[in-house]
Amino acid sequence: MLKSSLLTSLFFAMVSAALPAQQALVAGGGMNELGGLLTINAVTHNNGLATGQFVYRNSAGGVIHAKMESLRVLNNVAYVGGFITQTNGGLGTFPVGWVIYLRITDTATGPDLMSAPLAVDPNIGASPQDVQIPSWPNIFAFISPSNAQIVTGAFLVRD
DSSP states (O other), rough: HHHHHHHHHHHHHHHHHHHHTSSSSEEEEEEEESSOOOEEEEEEEETOOOOEEEEETTTOEEEEEEEEEEEEEEEEEEEEEEEEEEOOOOOOOOOOEEEEEEEEEEEEESSSOOOOOOEEOGTTOOOOOGGGTTTTTHHHHHSOOOOEEEEEEEEEEOO
């Protein structure tokens, strides 16, 4: 456990040092209390565009790979949006091309939190940029109110 926390601290230090202070960022990985495993990295660039990726493996064996295209950070909470680029078709996965959203909370003092991934068919007008709408975090809280605690690993969220 000590080795893991040292590696995590080193990773966060390297990520923070490599980016200018004005860029929003979410990075890290961990397993939640439901057995889901997430790795994520997303950053907002000076031009306002965000890039990144995440991989989520649920406890039922489903795997989702997504390309992140939008990031909004409010205090210690990151809201990310992107497109599913690959799945293994397992239980709990969504079709390639669907828009996917995720909320990560960096608690700094205790276990970090993550929402369940929320996927929406883009044919109904969903877009990764929805996370940039001022009211969107409130909508997200209504649609996906629960957070699962991260039991191993950690996330860094920076505004």
